[in-house]
Amino acid sequence: MLCSPKQAMEWRTVSVYGSGTRSVKIRIADAIRAQILDGTLATGDRLPTEAQLVDEYDVARNTVRDALALLVNEGLIVSQRPRGYFVRGGQRMQYRPQSDLGSRRSGASRDSYLTEQAMAGRQPTQKIEVAIVVPPPEAAQRLALDEGQPAVVRRRVRLLDGEAYHTNDSYFPLELAQATEIMSPVDIDRGANQVLAENGAQQVRARDEIFVRMPTPGEAQRLDLAPGTPVAVHITTGYTADNVPVRVAVNVLPGDRHVIIYDRLATNEPYGPPELADDMDDAGAEDE
Amino acid sequence: MLCSPKQAMEWRTVSVYGSGTRSVKIRIADAIRAQILDGTLATGDRLPTEAQLVDEYDVARNTVRDALALLVNEGLIVSQRPRGYFVRGGQRMQYRPQSDLGSRRSGASRDSYLTEQAMAGRQPTQKIEVAIVVPPPEAAQRLALDEGQPAVVRRRVRLLDGEAYHTNDSYFPLELAQATEIMSPVDIDRGANQVLAENGAQQVRARDEIFVRMPTPGEAQRLDLAPGTPVAVHITTGYTADNVPVRVAVNVLPGDRHVIIYDRLATNEPYGPPELADDMDDAGAEDE
DNA sequence: CAGTGGTCTAGACCACACC
DNA sequence: GTGTGGTCTAGACCACTGG
DSSP, rough: OOOOOOOOHHHHHHHHHHHSSSOHHHHHHHHHHHHEEEEOOOOOOBBHHHHHHHHHTTTHHHHHHHHHHHHHHSSSEEEEEEEEEEOOOOOOOOOOOTTTTSSSOOOSSSSSHHHHHHHHTOHHHHHHHEEOOOOOOHHHTTTOTTTTTOOOEEEEEEEEEEEEEEEEEEEEHHHHHHTTTGGGGOOTTTTTHHHHHHTTOOOEHHHHHEEEEEEEEEHHHHOOTTTTOOOOEEEEEEEETTTTEEEHHHEEEGGGEEEEEEEEESOOOOOSSSHHHHHHGGOOOOOO | OOOOOOHHHHHOOOSSSSSSSSOHHHHHHHHHHHHHHHSSSSSOOOOOOHHHHHHHHHHHHHHHHHHHHHHHHSEEEEEETTTTEEOOOOOOOOOOTSOOOSSOOOOOOOOOHHHHHTEEEEOOOEEEEEEEEEEOOHHHTTTTOOOOOEEEEEEEEEEETTEEEEEEEEEEEEHHHHHHHGSSSSOOTTTTTHHHHTOOOOOOEEEEEEEOOOHHHHHHHHHOOOOOOOOEEEEEEETTOOOEEEEEEEEEEEGGGGEEEEEEEEEEOOOOOOHHHHHGGGOOOOOO
């Protein structure tokens, strides 16, 4: 006799869920995921309510919620309480770490974030905050600062149409930034790098490091991240010709709103001075 | 009178959880997270059992499980059933997209993945599989193939000490790869790029795109990813001097095992031919 | 075999947006 | 108000691993 899982609960003696059979919540999640991937449910569409799914699959509400939680944590759907669950998806902005260092490109006098995003027809804003702090380890280490040594930080949250786009925390050695525009919590038209260059700290080389992880609760709040949204942490360290680090920028990019793009030449000669080139030989990966 | 949440359940008439007060599960998660961040619980440590946490916080087991689920999805802890929950953490491998294109660096005759990882004292292996397929859209589009047009794919899973490290799916135009070593499912000592170059398809330029997202169930299984582990999808497109795409590599990197590193010069001149340089002006971001 | 986490049920009350 | 998802309780049975 065929019966629903809920009824079966009462008189079965052997497992329905074990071994080959996958759990009920996974099968429900699979069914909904398939609908999303094949287009039956498109970006922005509303899912059936929990109650409807309870009826449809004849299981307890918590089981439906477990199934939906799987999809939420995959980043496929989002709950907009109390409106319902909706299919996620949307455009990613291009993020180019290269379009920065050194002097500005000709014609681009304003902060390139502001100019370039404005062209996409969206309203860019940013909040800037400057402070003298003992930098977090990831910044202190890259700036080669001793423990407890202070630095200047410019913290920015960049928004597009009021929606958080990414954060940028730039750390500078105190003696370099002191008494410059870097200390002022407003946009620097020609760029902080240009200011550094005018003060004898021209950057000639940079290293980008990209970490991928789930956001901290603080980051999730600051960037208004839905559950199931990972972040890329892009850390740029800028060096002078003397190989002195003069700037560390920590960017936190919501994974669902960005593509990181690098254009490169097809040479594999490492950049930078020999001692760093040596470092590069002992680890790495290649892409075919 | 002070009473436990569980007891309070029975006679309270106003909400304990609403407004200012955060939910119980969040407070439990916060407490455990704090212990992890301040070192009370270190990487690899075992957490208290669910039963112990039920006693400690005097809540229902499901509430404890909800709290732990938050930390699991943050990537902070992992459940190793039935051994318990453990604090995550560990080393990240360096991944350098640049150490590839064109000819191999002198001395490195073997696949650089194999050589470089071997130096870290771990046992690298890889599984290679070659097929002629209709490529997925992300590959077909970048290779400028018409819909339904076939291509050659070399699929690789790379392992370190038996643990999945990343996957690399490289797509080549059929007419270029046909009748070359690329069709053979074994390691190519001098690199597939060198083979392409010998067949008149020397790559001079590449574009890297990096997407950050949660893994699909298939990826999670193939790479043995714990819940709460995002992936970076690194797509490299290699172009000849004639600006023809001849290779698309789709790499899937578990976020908890990688750092992606780029070393660059502090010039912001875009690489590549003029028509592509123009593209670069209309979107982007910079890091200070 | 004991103890762990995983799955599922059943039912309660809550906050919030929208009608 | 009505209906949505969010939180919490209480208790059941299961599978797996390790002693």
